[in-house]
Amino acid sequence: MMLFYVFTILLLSNVAASKSIINSLPGFVGNLPFVLETGYIGVGESEAVQLFYYFIASERSPEDDPLVLWLTGGPGCSALSGLVYEIGPLSFDYAKSSGGGEPVFALNPYSWTKIANIIFVDAPAGTGFSYSTTLEGYDVSDTLSAAQTCEFLRKWLVDHPEFLTNPLYVAGDSYSGIIAPIIVQEISDGNEVGDQPTMNLKGYVLGNPVTDDEIDTNSIVPFAHLKALISDEFYESFMKNCKGEYLNPDQSNASCMEDILAIKECIGKLFTGQILEPLCKTISPKPIALKLNPRFLIADDTDILLSSPHVPRPWCRHFNYVYIYKWANDETVQDALHIRKVCLPNKEPKSIGKDAIRPWLIRTMSKSSVDYHRNLTKKPYRALIYSGDHDMSIPYIGTHEWIESLNLTIKYDWEPWFVDGQVAGYTMLYAYNELDYITYDLRFATVKGGGHTAPEYRPEQCLAMIDRWFDYYPL
Numbered sequence: 214m215m216l217f218y219v220f221t222i223l224l225l226s227n228v229a230a231s232k233s234i235i236n237s238l239p240g241f242v243g244n245l246p247f248v249l250e251t252g253y254i255g256v257g258e259s260e261a262v263q264l265f266y267y268f269i270a271s272e273r274s275p276e277d278d279p280l281v282l283w284l285t286g287g288p289g290c291s292a293l294s295g296l297v298y299e300i301g302p303l304s305f306d307y308a309k310s311s312g313g314g315e316p317v318f319a320l321n322p323y324s325w326t327k328i329a330n331i332i333f334v335d336a337p338a339g340t341g342f343s344y345s346t347t348l349e350g351y352d353v354s355d356t357l358s359a360a361q362t363c364e365f366l367r368k369w370l371v372d373h374p375e376f377l378t379n380p381l382y383v384a385g386d387s388y389s390g391i392i393a394p395i396i397v398q399e400i401s402d403g404n405e406v407g408d409q410p411t412m413n414l415k416g417y418v419l420g421n422p423v424t425d426d427e428i429d430t431n432s433i434v435p436f437a438h439l440k441a442l443i444s445d446e447f448y449e450s451f452m453k454n455c456k457g458e459y460l461n462p463d464q465s466n467a468s469c470m471e472d473i474l475a476i477k478e479c480i481g482k483l484f485t486g487q488i489l490e491p492l493c494k495t496i497s498p499k500p501i502a503l504k505l506n507p508r509f510l511i512a513d514d515t516d517i518l519l520s521s522p523h524v525p526r527p528w529c530r531h532f533n534y535v536y537i538y539k540w541a542n543d544e545t546v547q548d549a550l551h552i553r554k555v556c557l558p559n560k561e562p563k564s565i566g567k568d569a570i571r572p573w574l575i576r577t578m579s580k581s582s583v584d585y586h587r588n589l590t591k592k593p594y595r596a597l598i599y600s601g602d603h604d605m606s607i608p609y610i611g612t613h614e615w616i617e618s619l620n621l622t623i624k625y626d627w628e629p630w631f632v633d634g635q636v637a638g639y640t641m642l643y644a645y646n647e648l649d650y651i652t653y654d655l656r657f658a659t660v661k662g663g664g665h666t667a668p669e670y671r672p673e674q675c676l677a678m679i680d681r682w683f684d685y686y687p688l
Contacts, residue, residue, distance in 0.1 A: 232372070233551040238303075240540060241318040247272050247302050247326060251550050253343075254372075256364040262350045264365045265342040265552070267296060267333040268373075269326045279415070279683050280379040281331045282366055282396075286387025286423065286666075288355075291341035292333035293537055295386070299668040300325040300675075301333070305536045315543075316536040323672035328680045330376065332369065336362045342547075344555045355579045359395035363403065366396075370410050380415040380683075386666040387607070390422025394585035401592055416595030418679065421607050421666040424615050425581040430460035432611030434476060439610070440488060440603075443479045451476060485605040486530070487664025493529030583615050589653065590619055590645045596655040597682050601663025601670055602638065609659050616657055622646050630658065630678070630688035637661055637674040640688045658688060 232252030236244050248270035253263045271278040285295040297303055302324040309317040325331060335341030337358040338350045345351055353361075370377055383400070385393045397417045404411055423429060434457070438448040455462050455469040459476075462469050484492040540546055589596070598616060600609035621643035629636045638659040645653040660667040660674055668675040681688050 231551070235550065238318070238549055239543065239546050240316050241303065246320070248275075253553065254365050254368050256361045256368070257350065261346045262338045262361055263344055263346070263553070264338070264361070265292075265335045266365075266369070267292060267301075268369075269296075269302060269331050269333075271330045272302070272324075272327050275330055276375070276379075278379065279329045279382055280376045281325070281329045281382050281384050281418075282362075283331050283333045284336065284362070284383070284385030284389040284393055284396075285333070286385065286389045287340070288388045288392075289340050290387075291537075291541070292335045293341065293541055296333050297537060298533070299386070299666060299672075300331070302326045305533065305540075307533060307536075310536055316540040321672070323668075323676040325668075325676060325679055327676065328683060330379065332366075334362065334365060336365070342550075342552050344553075355391055356395060359392050359399055362392070363396050363399040366400070366412070367403075367408070367410065370412065374410070377410055378413055381413050382416055382418055382683075383414075384418035384420075386420035386422065386668075388423045390419050390424045390607075391579050391582045393417055393419055393422075394582045394589065395579075397589060397594070398585050401589070401594075414594065416597070417589075418597045418599075418682075420599050420668065420675075421601055421604050421663075422598065422612065423607055424586075424612065425583050427460050427580075428583075428615050429607050429611045431457055432608045432614060433480075433605060434459050436605055436608035436610050437476065437480050440605075442483070442488070443476055447472065447475055447479070480605070483605065485665070487601070487603050487670060488605050489603055489662075490664070491527040491529055493527070493531050583618065586615070587619055590621060590655075591653070593652045595653075595682075597658070597679070598655065599638075599658040599660055599667055599675070599678065601665060601667035602659040602661055603663060603670075604665040604667075606665045613657060616643065616655065619643070619655070621653075621655060624654070632674045632677045637671070637677070638663075656682060656688070 232250055235249040235251055238245065238249075250268040250270075251266065252268075253265050256262050256264060283292070283295055283300070285292050295301065297305065302321050303318045304321040306317045306319040309319075335343040337343070337353045338345040338361075381400075383393050383397050394417065397414070400412050400414050404414065434443070434448065434451055437443045438445070451457075451459075451469075451472040454466060454472050458469075459473065462473055464470060482492055484490050586596075598612060600607070600612050602609050622645070623641065624644050625640075625642040627639055627641055630638055630640050638661045640656060640658040643655040643657070658678060660671050660678070662671055663675075664670045678688055
């Protein structure tokens with residue numbers, strides 16, 4: 214196995230936390246109309262792990278609005294993915310960015326920073342612009358990553374004491390469904406034993422969350438059946454022969470395996486992120502695969518997408534993701550963000566993209582976070598769990614199943630919620646009651662037409678949802 218050694222052009226014996234206010238960025242005309250801070254905070258032994266973050270102050274009332282720690286999924290997706298494609302104040306202007314020029318930004322009118330202060334963090338080391346000064350720093354488990362992120366947040370609050378009294382929420386989507394509940398548990402435990410500073414933790418928010426490997430995967434077939442992607446006959450035969458087991462079927466059961474082959478024939482050519490959109494070549498490497506080199510994609514697919522003559526073809530959402538490679542790997546951009554210069558012995562350039570991952574990033578991935586949710590139901594917190602209802606990667610059916618397994622009391626059963634007078638999705642409210650006193654509540658919501666993940670597909674509806682939830686209003 215090839216070993217990678219990380220060197221920096223910094224004096225690593227003095228890599229204290231750093232932060233900078235960024236007033237302008239390449240690709241955006243004029244000064245930024247919001248407060249953007251970037252920086253590094255060291256965590257772990259000798260602070261060898263340096264986590265990079267983007268902090269954007271609320272555009273409404275920074276001193277009063279919630280403070281949100283946002284974790285992008287993957288595992289190993291850059292925080293820029295959530296910032297640019299989901300809930301941040303900037304998004305690419307695709308009409309002005311096409312043709313091979315430099316990517317151009319527009320303001321996102323549905324940014325969650327309209328109503329919240331948000332910290333976007335690249336975690337763990339090896340993700341985005343975060344790094345480690347030791348090889349050991351890249352060998353992380355989900356629990357270790359959660360502990361490091363919790364340490365990061367405590368140090369960030371020490372450095373930003375003006376936000377200590379703001380309501381704090383841990384939020385994220387996709388694979389963050391595994392990490393975030395662990396972080397919430399870490400913060401809660403730390404508050405109980407007197408760790409300083411005390412964090413004003415109010416709850417957590419998860420979108421399209423990876424939660425339990427078996428539940429998530431086994432929900433694909435019922436989802437496909439409800440969406441008319443497989444027939445009643447296929448579904449009934451599968452349930453009879455496979456007993457609902459899609460993740461680990463009995464391979465000696467010939468009837469079950471025939472059913473699974475038939476089902477895969479029906480759904481195998483669909484784009485699982487949003488079943489109504491076309492399936493296309495993936496231009497960003499998927500982190501779990503750990504096989505694709507982002508540099509290859511930058512040299513190949515980027516040039517094809519930005520420079521080739523237009524030919525008849527279906528529009529694909531993946532085409533949007535090429536711009537973040539081009540923008541984030543530009544040296545001028547990295548200078549503007551105050552990125553530290555980190556390089557490998559073979560002088561490979563730093564590469565970052567929507568789903569970019571360092572080739573040496575090693576993870577011990579957890580199979581389930583349901584037990585963490587179950588533990589948290591005994592705490593005085595709030596939870597918002599939402600799902601795009603056209604996401605077949607992590608179907609809402611599986612998410613609803615594990616929520617039901619928590620044995621909470623249903624306060625409000627399935628009902629529609631609205632934006633501009635139109636149904637935006639459906640929602641339920643659960644609570645944990647102790648001696649008729651509610652100590653925990655969980656809001657589950659689907660986002661109509663949303664994919665993986667919902668804010669990228671339905672930004673207006675998701676902003677309305679989170680704004681109401683933060684303010685304790687019904688959806």
